[in-house]
Amino acid sequence: MTPFERRTRACQDRLADADADATALFPSRNLLYLSGFDEEPAERHLLLFVPREGDPVFLVPDLYETQVRAESWVADVRTWSDDDDPRDALADVVSDLDLAGGRILVDDTMWARFSQDLWAALPAADFGLASEVVAPLRARKDDAELDALRRAGATVDRAVERVRDMGADAVGMTENELAAEIERLLADEGGEGIPFGPLVGSGPNGAMPHHGHGDRVIESGDPVVLDFGTVVDHYPSDQTRTVVFAGEPPAEFAEVHGVVQAARTAAVETVEPGVAAGDVDRAAREVIEEAGYGDRFIHRTGHGVGLDVHEEPYIVAGSDRELEVGNVFSVEPGIYLPDEFGVRIEDLVVVTDDGAELLNDTDRGWRC
Structure with missing residues (x-):
C-alpha cells in the first residue's frame, strides 16, 4: 500500500468519526496529500471524491486521464470532454456514490464556481470543510x-x-x-x-x-x-x-x-x-x-x-x-x-x- 492510499484510508476512518459521507477535493495540497497527483487549479472541473466507504473517484477532463492514472494510486478515473457539460458528469458521480442528502466536506480552498456546482448537484446535502478530517492527518x-x-x-x-x-x-x-x-x-x-x-x-x-x-x-x-x-x-x-x-x-x-x-x-x-x-x-x-x-x-x-x-x-x-x-x-x-x-x-x-x-x-x- 502506498503512503497516499494509507492516508486516504485514514481519512475515511475520520469521515466515519465525523459522521460525514465524503470529502470532495480539487487541485490543492489536500488532493496531493491523498492521491499523489499534483496540479494547479484551473477552469476545468477536476475533482477527487473520497467516500466514507469504498474507493475514491476522480472526475477529470479527458486530457488529464493518462496523467492522473500514471501519477495517482486511484484506479476509478471518470472523464468528461470539452464538448460535454462537466456538471452532468458531476451529477453522475455524486449519484453513483449515493451522496444525496449526505454530509460532504469540501476542500477549504475550492474555487466558488466548483463549490456552487456541488451545491447544485446535491441540493439536500449538508456541507462542511475538508480540514475537519484532513488537517489532523496532515499535522x-x-x-x-x-x-x-x-x-x-x-x-x-x-x-x-x-x-x-x-x-x-x-x-x-x-x-x-x-x-x-x-x-x-x-x-x-x-x-x-x-x-x-x-x-x-x-x-x-x-x-x-x-x-x-x-x-x-x-x-x-x-x-x-x-x-x-x-x-x-x-x-x-x-x-x-x-x-x-x-x-x-x-x-x-x-x-x-x-x-x-x-x-x-x-x-x-x-x-x-x-x-x-x-x-x-x-x-x-x-x-x-x-x-x-x-x-x-x-x-x-x-x-x-x-x-x-x-x-x-x-x-x-x-x-x-x-x-x-x-x-x-x-x-x-x-x-x-x-x-x-x-x-x-x-x-x-x-x-x-x-x-x-x-x-x-x-x-x-x-x-x-
Whole structure:
C-alpha cells in the first residue's frame, strides 16, 4: 500500500468519526496529500471524491486521464470532454456514490464556481470543510514526509552556510540582489523551488517581520534578517538567521540577539508529546518579557510546516492543542525595534517520543 492510499484510508476512518459521507477535493495540497497527483487549479472541473466507504473517484477532463492514472494510486478515473457539460458528469458521480442528502466536506480552498456546482448537484446535502478530517492527518507527518522535510532542511542548511561565507562581500549589495543570490544558491544546492520569496531585512527593514526585500543597500554593521527556504519532493524548509556580514552592529544588538537565542532554546526544550502548543509559545515569550522586550515580540512563536509552509499546528499563546509525535513546526521568536533593527531566529522541529528533533543545524550566532 502506498503512503497516499494509507492516508486516504485514514481519512475515511475520520469521515466515519465525523459522521460525514465524503470529502470532495480539487487541485490543492489536500488532493496531493491523498492521491499523489499534483496540479494547479484551473477552469476545468477536476475533482477527487473520497467516500466514507469504498474507493475514491476522480472526475477529470479527458486530457488529464493518462496523467492522473500514471501519477495517482486511484484506479476509478471518470472523464468528461470539452464538448460535454462537466456538471452532468458531476451529477453522475455524486449519484453513483449515493451522496444525496449526505454530509460532504469540501476542500477549504475550492474555487466558488466548483463549490456552487456541488451545491447544485446535491441540493439536500449538508456541507462542511475538508480540514475537519484532513488537517489532523496532515499535522502528523509519516515517514515519507519526514524524509522529504529532513532533506529540505539539509539543503537550506548548505545554502545558509554559503550565504554566511559571503561575509564582507555582501556589504554594498541591495536586498534585492542578495535575495536573488539566495535563490541561486538554493537551486545550486539541489532545491526544487522556493515556498516563499526570500526575506532580506537589513537595518531598520529587519524591524518589519514580513519585509520581503527592496533596494536598500546593505551597510557595514547592519543586522540583516534572512528568512528563506526551499522545496524537496513537495515539502519545504524554513529557516531564519539574523547576521552582521561585516563591521560592528548597533550597541543594543548583541544583547537583543542573545535574548532571542535564549527564547528559541527555551521553546525547543519545552517540546515533547502532550505539551500544549501554548506552553511552547509561553516558554519563548517569558524569556523575552523578562528581558524587557515583551512588547516587541509581536507574532506567534511558530507554525506547522508540511505541504504548506504554514499549516497546523500553530504555536500561539493560549493554544491548548497538545503536541503529537510527528508534528513539525517552526520555533521563531523575534524582537523588533522600529526604525532600528530586528532579530529573529527560526528552526524547524519534529516532535519525537521524548522531545524534539531539529531539522536545521547551522550557526545561530550573528557574526559571519
